[in-house]
Amino acid sequence: MPVYEYHCKPCDGVFEAIHPIAKASDPAPCPVCKKKAQRMPPSSFAAFTMRDGYPRSIPDRGTYWHLEKEVKRPVTGSVKMNEHPEINKPEPRRQKSKGEREIIGERKRLEAKESARARKDGMPEIIDRTKRSDDD
Numbered sequence: 001m002p003v004y005e006y007h008c009k010p011c012d013g014v015f016e017a018i019h020p021i022a023k024a025s026d027p028a029p030c031p032v033c034k035k036k037a038q039r040m041p042p043s044s045f046a047a048f049t050m051r052d053g054y055p056r057s058i059p060d061r062g063t064y065w066h067l068e069k070e071v072k073r074p075v076t077g078s079v080k081m082n083e084h085p086e087i088n089k090p091e092p093r094r095q096k097s098k099g100e101r102e103i104i105g106e107r108k109r110l111e112a113k114e115s116a117r118a119r120k121d122g123m124p125e126i127i128d129r130t131k132r133s134d135d136d
């Protein structure tokens with residue numbers, strides 16, 4: 001059975017309840033005051049009592065709603081439009097593969113060997129300006 005969202009007028013809050021599809025439009029008892037609450041059309045979401053600008057949920061878990069998803073905190077700081085850090089997780093930084101790390105390690109060993117030999121021969125140290133910064 002699907003989960004629907006209901007709005008309790010006396011409590012002025014939103015809660016979720018499982019209802020059979022056939023009874024989707026029927027009211028559901030509020031978990032707080034037990035009075036019948038009307039199902040919330042998704043489009044009416046923004047019309048509800050707000051906590052810091054977000055509809056509050058009942059039972060009041062101190063949570064917020066973000067695009068019909070429950071989150072612990074309202075959006076703060078800089079996030080993309082319509083995204084929330086708890087829902088839209090930032091992509092983890094790609095780890096270098098073992099092969100890539102071995103290549104980088106080998107290149108560094110060769111560079112060290114090369115500059116050691118250059119110093120021994122009394123030559124100025126080679127400064128590789130073509131080295132890419134992301135190899136470090």
Ligand SMILES: [Zn+2]
Pocket residue numbers: 008009010011012030031032033034035
């Ligand atoms: Zn209620």
